[in-house]
Amino acid sequence: MPAKVAVSPTEAKSLLVIKFDTKSIHYENYKKLLLDLECEKTFIGVLTEEEADTSLTDLTPDDTQLFDKAKKVVTRTKEVTHAFSDPVLSNQLHAPPPQPTTIRNVYFGNYKVKPWYTSPYPEEYSCSRNLYLCNACLKYMNSDYVLQRHRMKCAWRHPPGDEIYRDQNISMFEVDGQRQPIYCQNLCLLAKMFLQSKILCYDVEPFLFYIMTEYDGTSCKILGYFSKEKRSASNYNVSCILTLPIYQRRGYGAFLIDFSYLLSMAERKLGSPEKPLSDLGLLSYRSYWKKRVAETLLSMRSPVSIENIAQATSMVCDDVISALEALSVLKYDMKKKIYVLHIDKMNLYHVCKKWDEKHPQRVKPAYLRWTPYIGEAKISDLLSKEDILLPLSKSS
Ligand SMILES: CC(=O)SCCNC(=O)CCNC(=O)[C@H](O)C(C)(C)COP(=O)(O)OP(=O)(O)OC[C@H]1O[C@@H](n2cnc3c(N)ncnc32)[C@H](O)[C@@H]1OP(=O)(O)O
Secondary structure, three states: OOEEEEOOHHHOOOOOEEEEOOOOOOHHHHHHHHHHHHHHHOOOOOOOHHHHOOHHHOOOHHHHHHHHHHHHHHHHHHHHHHHHHOHHHHHHHOOOOOOOOOOOEEEEOOEEEOOOOOOOOOHHHHOOOEEEEOOOOOOEEOOHHHHHHHHHHOOOOOOOOEEEEEEOOEEEEEEEOOOOHHHHHHHHHHHHOOOOOOOOOOOOOOEEEEEEEEEOOOOEEEEEEEEEEOOOOOOEEEOEEEEOHHHOOOOHHHHHHHHHHHHHHHOOOOEEEOOOOOHHHHHHHHHHHHHHHHHHHHHOOOOOOHHHHHHHHOEOHHHHHHHHHHOOOEEEEOOOOEEEEOOOHHHHHHHHHHHHHHOOOOOOHHHEOOOOOOOOOOHHHHOOOHHHOOOOOOOO
């Protein structure tokens, strides 16, 4: 053996000492090999010995201590964050009320939005202060650089579904959660940032998503959406509804609600939104129900029953009653011991006029091209069959 390997007991743990037999015929070859290795260490002589010395970057006990300390802090922060997102745990810990997510800013198109609630984005994204969303495909990223690169190649010009309604630059697209799970999950994750209720963000297959968009000359940009169960045992016609915060208070929420009732009408069903409603949801629905019932009462001839109003509006009877009460139309006749409708046409007319002024964007039933969900059939398969195609006969 030309080289003898000897390990001194004191250095056994850290160092391997190799002693060469200088008299060996192979010694010169080994010497050359060692020189080459030395050369490699210094990047073929580019670095000086001093520069190539990596001993300075070895871990010292101080470094290890610092790392352990930081690790403990992170673990503690994570426990508290999880506790916040779980009401049961937060109560146990007597923690302050749930904090907004660690995401402080969401960049969406040219807008910067502050999220209202935590959304279950994957950990590497939810730990970032800033989240960047593509406003076309809703893909999420954690750096502006990645978003800019993505924008260069993102070819999406509209949501990935069937356009079922178009009125000038406003369109509605129907997207199937089973066919477009990624888009729908991204949409739910985005919505969860503005919804306190526990919406499911990943289990999107049982839902259809109705996306409201506005055409801006190049693409259909999303304004809001509502989701709807493909088969709802309770006949809910909306599961979750959202107007993107940057577009709120412009009447788009009312448009989406009206559209959901138009679909119920096409299905010949009475519908209602899934409960519980958020505060903003309740305000929006109450305002809509009031106007819708007022409008219907004005167009009906007496005698009118709650059932008649429900059929004419596709609203469930409970929601009709709530609207009648809000309009102060439903009165109890003490003598006859029955409920009666006291209709003040001027008041109803005033309610409708005020609402119309605030909500210029109206749903026009004649523009709907849609067939109710009937399973696996594609809407494009049905488009050729004119006899089952809407528009509805309802006036726009
Ligand atoms: C079934 C469910 O999903 S319930 C959950 C509902 N969704 C949410 O809470 C998500 C966050 N909120 C939102 O996305 C929106 O606020 C929505 C969808 C509820 C309403 O959308 P918007 O586009 O703002 O509604 P729109 O402009 O049509 O206003 C409708 C009515 O809502 C009420 N409203 C909406 N926002 C507000 C607000 N910030 N303050 C007071 N009233 C409000 C008003 O009564 C308004 O009627 P008005 O014009 O007579 O004042």
